[in-house]
Amino acid sequence: MQPDISVKNLNKVYAGGFQALKNVNLDIERGEIFALLGPNGAGKTTLISIICGIVNLSSGTVEAAGHDIVRDYRAARSSIGLVPQELNTDAFETVWDAVSFSRGLFGKAPNPAHIEKVLKDLSLWDKRDNRIMALSGGMKRRVMIAKALSHEPRILFLDEPTAGVDVELRRDMWEMVRGLRNNGVTIILTTHYIEEAEEMADRIGVIRQGEIILVEDKDQLMAKLGKKELRLLLQQPLESLPGELALEPLALSEDGYELIYTFDAQQEQAGVARLLRQLGDLGIEYRDLQTRESSLEDIFVGLVHE
Amino acid sequence: MNLHGVRAIYRFEMARMWRTLMQSVASPVISTSLYFVVFGSAIGSRMGDIDGISYGAFIIPGLVMLSLLMQSISNASFGIYMPKFSGTIYEVLSAPVSYVEVVLGYVGAAATKSVILGAIILLTARLFVDYHVLHPVWMVAFLVLTSITFSLFGFIIGIWADGFEKLQIVPLMIVTPLVFLGGTFYSIDMLPEIWQTVTLFNPVVYLISGFRWAFYGVSDIHVGISVGMTLVFMMACLTAIWWIFKTGYRLRT
Known part of the structure; x- marks a missing residue:
């Protein structure tokens, strides 16, 4: 089967000359939960940002859902939902408006029933008419997830989704991720909490100083190196x-x-x-x-x- | 074409205008009204006619242009600067929208606001001064063309700016002087010859002159040149935006 994400010989050199990614090759299969681990500054976010179209690649190719992310960016990006690491949300918009905006931005016709379902799944339904600035940090995180899910992506990136999140939300999130996977969504998450990867992931990739140094089935990795x-x-x-x-x-x-x-x-x-x-x-x-x-x-x- | 995407951005931006109705509409209307009261009614009544037009009526096109330029720039620059500032720009960058669609959404909304505002100011002016519009179609055409052009310009400023001061600096330091020296309050003929020549390098002169022609049929510069210069400036802005998205300047590293 064709991988859902296929990264080939990817390099990224920032304008200042810093090489953030060195010849990265990575295939992520459809419907798996892939955990990308690595210390701070290893290149996790750069890799995700390139796949999602936020950062330009220097050389190499990336395909998402079978589409080249540069040549066929519309199809590639339509299939991807991104929850970035930073808590970047609108302030004055209501939860409902912000999530509906995301759906439109990704080229999907309005579907209030879907938005309602996403908000309910994330326990945001009661807050739908609240301005985002009035929400707690955890609730803002949920809004960002809701935005990413608003356009029914088949690939979901979660960049440090549980950083600074309380236990309850973390558990909810794991539950949600499993539910999405059961619906066939491919999930790529980066995390600092290794127990999270241990608990959730099917496969694990480790990145260090811009290089993927290991990609392995989680159970095999545990058995082999444990x-x-x-x-x-x-x-x-x-x-x-x-x-x-x-x-x-x-x-x-x-x-x-x-x-x-x-x-x-x-x-x-x-x-x-x-x-x-x-x-x-x-x-x-x-x-x-x-x-x-x-x-x-x-x-x-x-x-x-x- | 991702029309849903364009619509989403456009509606998002228009919603911002309704939320900030006081700043967006009330403040330019109030400041323009003050100009009418002071220059139109108070001082204007003691001034002679210019080109056969009463002074109060003469300054209307220029004052509308002043608001139009300032508001187009500030709306469009703020619209694209805010997501950059708050970080929510990630969503637009990761969305399946082309740069043409991004520009249509942001600049379209900013220009719409300016046109609405221009209309409101014209109606307000009617309360102070009796004026007529000789070429209404051209008047609307200039209104729309100027709104679009300077919203494009504002969009560029919003992308270029990396702090709130820079957002303010261009409208205040460049556009205001250009408008004041662009024949808002006087006819270019009234200047010494050397300054008449210098004035021709001020792009705002062409806008105001053309706009005034649409009202009263008199102008400092031939209306064809006015339209041409506006289009040239629009093309320059479009080229800059094309370059911005091509290189990812201050958007994509």
């Missing part, structure tokens, strides 16, 4: 690791009370059994043990600091 950790709390502190254990991927805490054993999440558990047997043979007693699986956050931090 580490497991076993911590043993000892009855008596050890001064050093006994020689028999030195070969294992073992570490001893400073106070000598904890043994930390790290292993691949995919690897068979035989290593753990062997370790415990060895400890028994050596007469090292422990009073508790914990295992922990590394989160996407650990993986991410590991990747961007490589």
Whole structure:
């Protein structure tokens, strides 16, 4: 199947000479939730802005919904809804007017029933006649999402949608994103909250200094790069690791009370059994043990600091 | 053609006018009325006729032009500057609208407002001065043409401006002097010869002269030249706008 977004050899050099994107290649499949992760200034917003038509590309090609974003910009842009990172809203317009404006701007005939549905889904219906300036930050964020959904896009970009948003709205948003995906909408989100990507995404891309350094199915990524950790709390502190254990991927805490054993999440558990047997043979007693699986956050931090 | 998009921008801009009715309509009407009271009735009654027209009636075309230019520029520049300032411009840039459609929406709305305002001021002037319009079709044509041309000019200023002061500076520092020195209050014939020549470099002279011809059939400059110069200025604005969108100047990096 043709990807919904296809980025080929994309470069962006800003007027000052700063190269924000370096030969980016990326395909995003129809109907998936794709999370783009990366530290501040890595190029996430530049990439999104180019795809949406806000920033000009320097070289390369981008297709959205099968249309070249430069040559066939009308068709490409019509298929895209964008919720930008900054909370940029009108001030004096009512919620209803602002959302209806967006629909018209994207070339769609008025459809009050659709606008009503979007506003209701985002719990904005009661606020429809309020001026946007009178709304709270969270409500303004909802308005921006409503604007992006007003023209029924098949691709939705959410640039840091949950930055500075309370728990309730975040949960609502996740719910909404899942609902959209179930209706076949392709969703690309950038986020700093890695648990968000972990919870929502089908695939994850990591961008660092303008380069895509990894694109991977989330579960595979977790399995491949995820580490497991076993911590043993000892009855008596050890001064050093006994020689028999030195070969294992073992570490001893400073106070000598904890043994930390790290292993691949995919690897068979035989290593753990062997370790415990060895400890028994050596007469090292422990009073508790914990295992922990590394989160996407650990993986991410590991990747961007490589 | 994304007509829904043009309509959305146009209606958005017109809604802004209704919201700010006091500033948009009342203030130019009041300031123009003051001119009529002071120059038309008070001082004008002591002045002789110019080209056979009473002074009060003589200044009407110029005063309407003054409001028209100022309002066209301020409406259009504010209309495009505000989204740039608030950041909502992202939506227009990411929308499937061509630059022709963006200009139609913003400039169309600004020009509409100016034409409405010009009509209101003409009606207001009637309260102070008795005047007649010899060529009503030409009068309306000049009104519309000037509104469009200077709304285009305002649109350029709105894109160029990166602060509120710059929005004010062009109308105040450039347009006001040009209008005052463009024959609003006097006939160019009344100037010393050297200044008559200098005046010809002032584009506003052609607008006022043509507009006055539509009213009274007398003008400093042939009406054909007036129309021609207006069109030349319009073409210059259109070329600048074409360049702005082609290069993304202050819109797309």
